[in-house]
Each structure stands twice: as structure tokens, then as C-alpha cells.
Amino acid sequence: MSTLEINGLRASVAGKEILRGIDLVLHSGEVHAVMGPNGAGKSTLSAVIMGKPGYEVLAGSVMLDGVDVLALPAWQRATIGLHLVMQYPTEVPGVMLDDVLSEALASRGRDTSALGQMLLDEADRIGFEERLLHRPLNVDLSGGEKKRNETLQLAVLRPRFAILDELDSGLDIDALRDCSRRVEDLSNDSSGGREPMGVLAITHYSRLLNELKPDHVHILVKGRIVTSGGPELADVLETDGYAAFVPADELIDEPSASAGGLDDLFAL
Amino acid sequence: MPVLDLEHLAAIELPSTDEEIWRYSRIADLDLGAYRPTDHVPQVSGPIEFVEISGATADLFPDETPDVFAGLNRSAPAQIRIVVPAGTVVDETISITHTIGADGCLVCPRLVVEVGADSQVTIIERFVSSSEGPALVLPVLQLRADQAARVNYLAINELNQTTWAIGNQQAVGLRDSTTLLATVALGGDYARVRTDARLSGKGGSTRQVALYFAGGTQMHDFRTIQDHDAPHTHSDLLFKGAVQDHAASVYTGLIKIREHARGTAAFQTNRNLTLSEGAWAESVPNLEIYTNDVKCSHASTVGPIDEEQRFYLESRGIRPEIAERLVVLGFFDEVLSQLPAAGLAEGLRARVAAKLNIGEAAS
Numbered sequence: 001m002s003t004l005e006i007n008g009l010r011a012s013v014a015g016k017e018i019l020r021g022i023d024l025v026l027h028s029g030e031v032h033a034v035m036g037p038n039g040a041g042k043s044t045l046s047a048v049i050m051g052k053p054g055y056e057v058l059a060g061s062v063m064l065d066g067v068d069v070l071a072l073p074a075w076q077r078a079t080i081g082l083h084l085v086m087q088y089p090t091e092v093p094g095v096m097l098d099d100v101l102s103e104a105l106a107s108r109g110r111d112t113s114a115l116g117q118m119l120l121d122e123a124d125r126i127g128f129e130e131r132l133l134h135r136p137l138n139v140d141l142s143g144g145e146k147k148r149n150e151t152l153q154l155a156v157l158r159p160r161f162a163i164l165d166e167l168d169s170g171l172d173i174d175a176l177r178d179c180s181r182r183v184e185d186l187s188n189d190s191s192g193g194r195e196p197m198g199v200l201a202i203t204h205y206s207r208l209l210n211e212l213k214p215d216h217v218h219i220l221v222k223g224r225i226v227t228s229g230g231p232e233l234a235d236v237l238e239t240d241g242y243a244a245f246v247p248a249d250e251l252i253d254e255p256s257a258s259a260g261g262l263d264d265l266f267a268l
Numbered sequence: 269m270p271v272l273d274l275e276h277l278a279a280i281e282l283p284s285t286d287e288e289i290w291r292y293s294r295i296a297d298l299d300l301g302a303y304r305p306t307d308h309v310p311q312v313s314g315p316i317e318f319v320e321i322s323g324a325t326a327d328l329f330p331d332e333t334p335d336v337f338a339g340l341n342r343s344a345p346a347q348i349r350i351v352v353p354a355g356t357v358v359d360e361t362i363s364i365t366h367t368i369g370a371d372g373c374l375v376c377p378r379l380v381v382e383v384g385a386d387s388q389v390t391i392i393e394r395f396v397s398s399s400e401g402p403a404l405v406l407p408v409l410q411l412r413a414d415q416a417a418r419v420n421y422l423a424i425n426e427l428n429q430t431t432w433a434i435g436n437q438q439a440v441g442l443r444d445s446t447t448l449l450a451t452v453a454l455g456g457d458y459a460r461v462r463t464d465a466r467l468s469g470k471g472g473s474t475r476q477v478a479l480y481f482a483g484g485t486q487m488h489d490f491r492t493i494q495d496h497d498a499p500h501t502h503s504d505l506l507f508k509g510a511v512q513d514h515a516a517s518v519y520t521g522l523i524k525i526r527e528h529a530r531g532t533a534a535f536q537t538n539r540n541l542t543l544s545e546g547a548w549a550e551s552v553p554n555l556e557i558y559t560n561d562v563k564c565s566h567a568s569t570v571g572p573i574d575e576e577q578r579f580y581l582e583s584r585g586i587r588p589e590i591a592e593r594l595v596v597l598g599f600f601d602e603v604l605s606q607l608p609a610a611g612l613a614e615g616l617r618a619r620v621a622a623k624l625n626i627g628e629a630a631s
Contacts, residue, residue, distance in 0.1 A: 050583055053575055078585030090580035094598025103594070104584040136598065137580070153584065 002028045002065050002081065002160045002195055009060035010223075011048045017058065018044040020223035026161060029196035031187050031212060033234060035203055036220035037242045042202045043087060045220070046165040049200075050084040051077050064160070079108050081160030085150045085167055092137040097149065100137060101156050108157075115156070122152045126178045143170030151179040155186060161198040162186070168208040180211035187212075206234045219245045273343050274305040274374070280336060289335070292518040292550055293489050294458040298432065303404040306373035310348060314362040318389070320349040326380045328410040329438050334462055338436040341408040344376035350391060354384035354414070361390045361609050370401030370428060378408045383417040390420040390608045395455070397428035409437040413445035415469065420448045420608035424616070427455035429484055435461040443469030443498075450607050451478040452616055453488050454623060460489035467501035467529075476505040479603040481620055482515035482547075492521040494536065496529035496562075505536045508603050510596060511547035512625050520552040523564060530561040538568040541599060543592075543626065592626045 009022040018041045026032050036042050048055045049062055051074035062069040069077055092100075098119060105112045119133050128148040138146050147167060154162055162183065168176055186197040201212060209231070217233035218225045219242070226245050227233065236244055273279075277300045283290045312319050326349050333339045352358055366377050383389055395405060405427065413419045427433060433456045441447045453459055465474045480488040494503040509517045523534045540549040551568035573595050581591035600620055604613040 052579055052583075073588070074579060074582040075585050075587050075591070078583055084583050086580070086583075090576045092577045092580060092595065092598060094601030095577075095581070095594045096598075100581060100584060100586065100594065103581075103586045103590055107585050107587060107590075136601075157584065 002198065003063075004082075004161045004198060004200070005061075005063045006049070007061045007063075009045075009048065009062065010058040011044060012056045012058055013044060013054065018223050019048065021060070022223075022225060024200070024218065024225070026198045026200060028160065028198050029187055029190070030216065031184070031199040031201060031214045032216045032218065033201045033203060033209055033214040034218045034220050034225070035206070035234065035237060037204065039222075040220045041223040042204070042220060043165055046084055046163045046200075046202055049077075049163055050074060050082060075107070078104075078157075078159070083154055083157055083159035083162050085154055085162060085164045087166040087169055089138045089146045089150050091139045093139055095137050096134050097132070097137055097153075098134050101153060104157055118156055119152070122155045126151055126155070126182050127174070128152050144172050144175035147171050147179050148175055151182050155182055158186070158194070159197065160195065161200065164199065164201045164203070166203055167201065168203055168205060176207065177211055180208055184212045206238045209234050221245060274340060274376070277301050277303070277305075277374075280340070283336060289491065292520075293460060294487055297458070300404075302402075303372055303374035305344070306369060306375055308347070308366065308368070308375040308377060310377060311365045311367070312348065312362070315358055315360050316362075318350050318352055318358060319362060320351070322347060326382070326410075328380060328382070328412050328440070332438065334436045334438065334464065337406045337434045338408055341376040341378055341406050341436070344378070346378050346380065348378065349380045350382070350389070352383045352387045352389045352417075354387060356384065356387045358387070358389040361392055364391070364393045366393070366395045366405070366407075367398050368395065368403050368405050368427060368431060370397050370399045370403055370431070372402050374404045374406070376406045376408070379410070381409070381411040381419065381421070383411075383413050383419045385415040385417060387414070388418040392422045392424065392609055392612070394424040394426065395433065396426045397431055397455070400428050401430060403427075403431040405431060405433040405435075407433065407435040409435070409439070411437070411439040411447070413439070413441045413447050413472075415442050416444040417442070418446045420450070422450040422452070422608050422612075423461070425451070425453040425455045425459055426619070427459070429455065429486055430457050431455070432457055433459040433461075437461060437463040439464070439474065440466045440468050441472035441474055444471040445469065445473070447474045448608055449474065449476045451480070451490075452607070453478065453480040454619060456486060456488070458487045458489065460491070462491040464493045464495060465503065466495040466497050467503065468497045470498045471500050472498060473502040475503070476507070477603050477606050478507040478509070479600050479616075479620070480507070480509040480517060481511075481600070481623060482509075482517050483512045483623055483625065485514050487516040487518075489518045490520070492519075492536075494521070494523045494534050496523075496525040496532045496534060499529055500531040501529060502532070503534045506603060506606070507538045508540075508600060509538075509549060510541040510543055510599070511549050512543040514544070514546040516548045518550045518552070519568070520554070521566070522554045522556060523566065524556045525559060525562050525564065527558040530559050532559075532561075533563040535564070536566040539599070540570040541596060542570060542572055543596065589626050593621070593624055596624060596626070597621060
């Protein structure tokens with residue numbers, strides 16, 4: 001059983017504090033959804049955990065089974081068991097998906113001889129076209145193909161914890177179902193004596209959670225988790241929107257809130 | 269007109285960097301008198317029935333002398349002439365290798381290529397050094413693609429890092445012809461190639477691609493001209509370079525569309541990676557357009573490895589130095605995949621990888 005523990009995490013981008021004290025504890029096999037409106041700090045949370053350049057940690061810690069994650073460079077965070085599924089996967093011209101996964105397995109000291117078959121199996125399972133396996137990463141892929149590609153990499157690398165940054169954005173309904181089901185399966189899969197994957201699913205919309213069943217839901221507003229609960233919280237969001245979780249004083253601060261959309265309200 | 273004669277090297281006046289065409293070059297460092305004109309015998313393989321070696325006096329552009337070095341080349345005996353008769357498809361690649369001495373020699377290889385109407389040929393010209401040591405190579409390529417001819421040409425520079433090379437390429441494409449001019453430059457101390465690719469027949473098309481990678485104190489210098497001298501002509505250019513250590517590179521490209529070249533399309537892309545703090549690259553695109561009815565674009569970039577690309581690979585658990593290697597090799601892949609004689613690409617890719625300093629210490 002692995003544990004990912006985030007304590008009092010504060011971080012800034014370009015001098016502006018975006019995360020203002022995040023506490024979360026995840027265990028193997030658990031699915032945690034972190035939901036929030038635009039500007040809440042969702043992408044920042046995923047970037048800071050994974051070590052993306054350009055983010056400054058002001059305070060707090062991220063520990064994976066007692067290892068200080070924030071002290072490691074990004075590639076080592078990956079090799080000890082963290083994986084980021086990106087909202088906008090980067091195009092890397094001329095660098096082939098299968099070559100990257102081969103290098104990625106090698107740096108984990110894992111056998112690469114079965115990679116070819118593994119790729120074929122995973123591609124088939126999530127509806128990723130076989131012809132795209134030996135193609136430059138994300139180049140000329142549609143939004144849906146990019147997210148299937150991200151999900152395929154996740155399944156091949158099989159981390160201890162997956163951080164999904166808006167997996168659902170840009171996805172048609174079929175791709176969303178295929179990708180979220182695969183993640184759900186990984187979170188339940190303890191075959192071969194492996195621990196099931198833990199999931200931190202960061203999302204704006206609850207539609208991701210139709211197939212990916214969260215055990216815990218956290219509401220992130222302005223860099224803080226304002227409420228945590230069970231899956232029923234997502235249902236509340238679905239019917240009432242984020243308004244239910246907004247402190248009253250912020251509504252007073254932003255008089256146009258009643259007229260504008262939710263995104264306007266939180267993108268302050 | 270000054271004497272351009274190999275017997276009187278000391279009398280030759282060299283250009284200076286004050287002239288725009290030699291801007292950024294190392295021409296001021298050249299001491300012509302330090303080199304000794306030397307006979308040179310190239311090796312040719314493939315379908316040699318189309319190849320004439322020595323004794324050939326063909327000159328496709330007798331009225332044009334791009335620079336003093338092309339003039340010097342003209343005063344040397346012509347060496348190789350390839351003539352493909354009309355209606356002939358040459359399946360097998362013609363390969364020419366120039367092994368240049370490394371004892372202060374001056375060599376002027378000249379290749380004249382005449383491809384008849386509706387013919388097809390692929391030619392690879394490789395420049396290598398016999399050993400370590402200085403030399404000066406002044407190659408000239410003259411190429412004519414007749415109506416509907418299809419010509420692929422690839423020059424590979426793998427000279428040693430003390431040899432200078434100053435080359436001129438002149439190509440003309442007639443009606444409906446298709447010409448690919450490709451370059452891979454890994455070698456040389458200062459290595460310059462000027463390419464004039466003219467389309468003089470309606471419907472003609474040229475494509476130019478180059479991969480150049482300089483390390484140490486090497487400098488690569490490219491001048492290209494896409495000259496549209498007929499209506500409905502098409503040109504496309506993709507030059508990708510990298511510099512590491514204290515190396516330098518310059519790309520200067522001109523798209524010239526003459527008044528009568530209506531309905532023309534011309535594209536030019538130059539991308540450069542600077543892999544070390546001390547390395548330097550410059551990109552200078554120019555347009556000269558004298559008609560309205562054209563489609564034209566140019567793009568140029570100079571910069572380090574893209575941080576997002578590196579992070580994406582690192583986030584998969586790949587060490588930074590391996591991530592950088594993958595990104596650089598991937599960057600060049602776009603050119604390698606377009607080279608004629610696809611079988612060469614893998615070997616050239618390996619040579620680029622071997623030259624790349626990134627990650628050496630870690631492996």
C-alpha cells in the first residue's frame with residue numbers, strides 16, 4: 001500500500017500565489033477527484049506535484065511513501081511512481097511514442113522486450129489506432145487521439161499514482177468513456193501482486209466521473225480545498241454548480257456574479 | 269576582371285565581410301596562398317554509363333560566376349559530367365565520393381548534371397577527408413533539369429574539422445521539372461554553400477532541404493536563393509541546424525519572384541537549435557517579390573531546446589540528457605525523412621547522435 005501525502009502546499013507562478021495551502025492524502029487504489037472552477041489552481045496543483053519548470057513552491061510538502069517528492073527532479077518523480085496525464089499534451093516532433101516508452105521503461109529498470117505487444121494490447125483496449133504507435137508524439141493528433149495516447153502511456157508505465165489534469169477536456173463522448181474506464185480499471189487492478197493505482201483526477205466537470213468512480217471529492221476554490229466529501233459532492237456540483245461552495249463574502253466582492261457564469265465568478 | 273587562376277593564387281583579391289553576401293562569414297580568415305592546388309580523382313559508383321570523368325568541358329552557366337571561388341573552380345579542369353538522355357529513368361543512385369587530402373591541398377571538384385526531358389536520376393555527392401589536417405575545397409555543382417525531368421541531389425559534408433569548404437550550387441529547372449536539392453553538413457572548419465535554384469520554366473518545382481550541425485569551433489554558412497523566373501512555379505525550403513560548444517551557423521535565404529512569375533508559390537523555413545551557451549546561430553530570411561499573384565511565406569527560429577518538450581519527456585521518467593538527445597534527433601528527423609536514398613538516413617542519424625555532446629558524461 002502506497003501513500004501520497006500533500007501537506008500545506010503553497011505555490012506561486014510569476015510571483016502570484018496560486019496554491020494557498022493544499023492538504024490531501026491518497027492511498028493505492030483510491031480515486032480522488034479535485035474539482036474546481038477556472039482559475040482555482042487545478043493545473044498548478046498537478047504541475048507542482050510533477051515538477052514542471054516555472055512554478056515556485058512557497059511552503060509545504062509532497063511525500064510519496066516517505067520520499068520527499070519536491071526535492072527530486074521531474075524524471076525521478078516519474079520513476080518513483082508519479083505520472084502526469086497532461087491537459088494539453090506537448091507535441092514533440094520526430095520523437096516516436098514507442099521510443100519514448102522504451103526509454104521510460106529502461107530508466108525504471110524495467111524489461112522492454114514485451115513493449116511491442118503491450119502497446120498493441122493497450123492500443124486495442126482504448127481504441128488508439130495502431131498506426132499511431134510509431135509516430136511522433138502528439139504531432140497532428142486530434143484532441144481525442146492525444147488523450148487516448150496519454151492514457152495508453154499511463155497504462156504501459158503503470159505508476160503508483162496518476163495525476164490527471166483535465167483528462168476530459170477536448171474529448172468526445174466515446175474517447176472520454178474509453179479513457180476514463182481504463183483509468184478506473186487500473187485503480188482496481190491488483191493482478192500479479194501489484195498494488196492498484198491511486199488517482200488524483202483534477203477536473204472542472206463531473207462528466208469524467210461517470211466512468212471513473214471517485215471515492216473522495218474535493219472542491220478547490222482559489223487555491224484552497226474548501227470542502228471534501230464522498231461522491232455525492234460531485235452530484236451536488238452537477239445540479240447546483242460551484243455556487244454552493246463559494247464563501248458569501250466573495251459573492252459580495254463580485255456583484256456581477258449573479259448575472260455572469262461560474263467561470264467569471266472564479267476567474268478573479 | 270581579376271585573374272582567377274589557380275597558378276596565381278596570391279594575385280586573387282578576396283571579398284570582404286563588408287559585402288552583404290559575405291556578411292557573418294569567416295572570409296577574412298582565409299589565406300589562399302597557404303594552400304597548394306592539387307589534382308583530385310573522385311570515386312564514382314552506380315550506373316557509370318551516364319558519367320563522364322575528366323576531359324569534360326561542359327559549363328551550363330558560362331556567363332554566371334557567383335563568386336571568386338566559383339571562378340577559381342572554373343579554371344580547374346572539369347571533373348564529372350552526368351548526362352541522362354531524354355526519357356531515361358535511372359533506378360540506381362549515382363554515388364560520387366571526394367576524398368580530400370589533408371596536407372594543405374586546394375581541390376576544386378566540379379559536377380555538371382544534365383537531365384533530359386522526362387528523365388529521372390538520383391545523385392549523392394559525398395565529401396570526406398583522407399585524415400586530419402588542413403585543406404581547402406571549392407566545389408561547384410551545375411544542374412539542369414529539362415522539361416518534366418525529376419532530379420534528386422544530396423551533398424554530404426563529412427570533412428575533417430580543419431578543412432575549409434566554400435561551395436557553389438547552381439540549378440535550373442525547366443518546364444514541369446522537379447528538383448530536390450538536399451544537404452547534410454556535419455564537417456568542415458568553415459563550410460559554406462551558396463545555392464541558386466532557378467525555375468525558368470512554367471510549372472517547375474524545387475525543394476531544398478538541409479541538416480547542419482556544427483560543434484567545437486566549426487561554422488556552417490548557407491546562402492540560398494529561390495529564384496522564380498517563370499509563371500506557376502513552386503519552391504519549398506526546409507533548413508534545420510544545430511550548434512553546440514562554440515560553433516556558429518548562419519542561414520541567409522532569399523525568395524525572389526520576378527514580375528512575370530505569376531501564380532507562383534514559395535515557402536522557406538529555417539529552424540535552429542542552440543545547444544550551448546557559447547554557440548551562436550543566425551537566420552536571415554529575405555523576400556523580393558515583383559508580382560502580386562503569389563503565395564509566399566517564410567519562418568525562422570533560433571533558440572534552445574523547447575522547455576515544454578523536454579518536460580514532457582522528463583515527466584515520463586526520462587533523464588534530462590536523454591530527453592534532450594531525443595528532442596534534437598527528433599528535430600532533425602523531419603529533414604532525414606526527406607532525403608533521397610532513404611537507406612542513408614539511418615547512418616546519418618547515427619552520425620548526428622555520435623556528434624551530440626549532450627548526455628556524454630552521463631552514459
